[in-house]
Structures are given as structure tokens and as C-alpha cells.
Amino acid sequence: MVASLTPILAASGGTVARTIVAVVAAAVLLKVGMAVLGGFARPVPGLPDPGELRKVRLLYQCTICGTEVRMTTANDEVPEPPRHCMEDMALVTPVDDL
Ligand SMILES: [Zn+2]
Known part of the structure; x- marks a missing residue:
């Protein structure tokens, strides 16, 4: 995956394009990271009724x-x-x- 991206990055050349790629990559990584963390966090279930196990x-x-x-x-x-x-x-x- 990294190898396939390298020609694209090299061809993009310009600082603006590289910045956009970096921002997009950062956003994707952040989103993926948050999704992974969210997977660990189980929603707190509502309190069971009194007497319920x-x-x-x-x-x-x-x-x-x-x-x-x-x-x-x-x-x-x-x-x-x-x-x-x-x-x-x-x-x-x-x-x-x-
Ligand atoms: Zn004892």
C-alpha cells in the first residue's frame, strides 16, 4: 500500500498538493484511530431494574x-x-x- 502511494506522492510535487495529501492522510488516520478506540468503548447499558441480575x-x-x-x-x-x-x-x- 505504501509502495503504491509513493509514485503518486512523488508526482504530486507541489507543496500545496503534499499538504492536502498530508491533511487527508491525517484525517483518515484520525478517523480510523477513533473508530478503533470506539470499538473498545462499549456503550454503558442502562441500569437494570432492581432485582434483575x-x-x-x-x-x-x-x-x-x-x-x-x-x-x-x-x-x-x-x-x-x-x-x-x-x-x-x-x-x-x-x-x-x-
Ligand atoms: Zn473466613
Whole structure:
């Protein structure tokens, strides 16, 4: 692709033409880059109804024995913590991940 463009660039010669080519190329690259980035960004789905299961990524740790549990599905954004050693487990998910 680059090889096929080279004769065109060489033939265009003039500074104005080269500038236009550069601007167009930059615009195309920017558009493609934004499209690629947009592909990574999933639209935030609307909040599910209360009680409806949703994906969560919460890490809980037992305050007594240290056991850690990851919750992946819950019926609330901040569900009741699970229990271990007869006690509620502590939420240890970093705030950034919530
Ligand atoms: Zn425990």
C-alpha cells in the first residue's frame, strides 16, 4: 500500500498538493484511530431494574480467615456481602473498579 502511494506522492510535487495529501492522510488516520478506540468503548447499558441480575466485579475478603471471594453476578450494584466464618465479608474491591 505504501509502495503504491509513493509514485503518486512523488508526482504530486507541489507543496500545496503534499499538504492536502498530508491533511487527508491525517484525517483518515484520525478517523480510523477513533473508530478503533470506539470499538473498545462499549456503550454503558442502562441500569437494570432492581432485582434483575447484573454483571459486577466485586472482591470480598473474610475478615477472620482472609479467604477472598469474587462476585461476578449480583442483583444489585452494591449487593449484600457474602458470609464466611459466620461473619459478613469485607468488600476489598478498589474503588476504581466499581
Ligand atoms: Zn473466613
